[in-house]
Amino acid sequence: MDARTDGTDERGALYLRILSDIRGRILSGEWQPGHRIPFEHELSAQYGCSRMTVNKAMSELARSGLIERRRRSGSFVKRPQSQAAILEIHDIREEVEALGLPYRYERLSREIHTAGENDEWPAVNGTRLVVLACRHFAGAQPFCVEERAISLAAVPEAEDESFETQAPGPWLLGRVPWNAAEHRIRAIAAGDPIASLLAVPRQSPCLVVQRRTWSGDVPVTDVRLTYPGDTHSLVARFAPQEG
């Protein structure tokens, strides 16, 4: 209890400094997996703060998966186990413009279906769907083909939108508060429509990203993005937490 009874210090929050110190020791390898981290009361003495402050740092480290805490035993450096990676799904326009290429959007078709007549879009039976096909260009080259169904039960306004100039992705984002999504990534051989739409040879490999989105329990949209496989790749980074 020497100092810092104020709510600030020279480097930001004290608990962040503690957290960062410990994380640094772990990431640098100084504290190997299995290493026992000093007890809370030791750290609170060392940093001259209350145990609550230490606890906040340690709890965040535990939540982020870097350490494991056991009652009566202490806290230990965990070894990286859950091979989780954060996959960033960018907006297609941004993705194209990040390549320094001009972006163009084209709507190919728009239909109203009723779920159940077509197994392909797994929505609640009888739900009416807007089914779209679109194309995104990077310069003169087709960048990806988008096939999408939007549930009119979840998004009634979609019935009045032609999507001729407005891509459905950005239109939906900000209009519908989805809160669950599932992505499925696979490789396919370009069939007849896709090959010509992407201007690639038939049977050439394509990367398909399928995303299904829910708002609560209500399905919102189901989109399949098909990219030429040899020119496009998805990047995911491992991140135990914020940098």
Next chain:
Amino acid sequence: MDARTDGTDERGALYLRILSDIRGRILSGEWQPGHRIPFEHELSAQYGCSRMTVNKAMSELARSGLIERRRRSGSFVKRPQSQAAILEIHDIREEVEALGLPYRYERLSREIHTAGENDEWPAVNGTRLVVLACRHFAGAQPFCVEERAISLAAVPEAEDESFETQAPGPWLLGRVPWNAAEHRIRAIAAGDPIASLLAVPRQSPCLVVQRRTWSGDVPVTDVRLTYPGDTHSLVARFAPQEG
């Protein structure tokens, strides 16, 4: 201050109940994006607890990205914006056994290279590498082909390991504390060696997951896993936080 001055209650921690209550209102759509969440002092009165307890719940919601907090204004429901998904990278043995199929591992080759003589493995120039090719089976079918380089600078013990029966993935995991990884996912057409190793037709689409791993700034390993594209898919879920 009606009750619960004890450290426990009937449903677990109080801050978890508060957190769960708020998250429920957000995910159910009752509180739409932009909705202002009650102030900390209102919630602490409502739950009959101290502000610290409310703060812990709200801080976790903010860290998980569900809400946004602004001084002087309050806390607001954020709309899902960063299109991030969590991609789970499973151990291949577990992945196969989860399908109910017997797993088998086979080492195809093992060589010692020196980085620089071969651009393919981007390590520090002059670093010696163990370069492996392996195959993973699900039942009688090849499940995926693994091509891997391990830096002997980072993992000297790899020089004494034949990897004839021990797959390099699990061997490395737990031996080397990596702390950064980058994944790259793409689709390729099966070339000559891959097609026969995977027992698929030439030019058929394959899903390639390439993972590079560092320990601090030191490259540890670089692995390329090639799966038959039509039978294998990666699944990623959007998750604001634990369920």
Next chain:
DNA sequence: TAGTGGTCTAGACCACAGC
């Protein structure tokens, strides 16, 4: 300027797991 969140304290009791 006023009111929010951000952080911190110096205690406290409890559950739980080793001993």
Next chain:
DNA sequence: CTGTGGTCTAGACCACTAA
């Protein structure tokens, strides 16, 4: 039994910022 982490309190001061 003992000592750890888990949670909680009833305050406090501060930084930031919207009004």
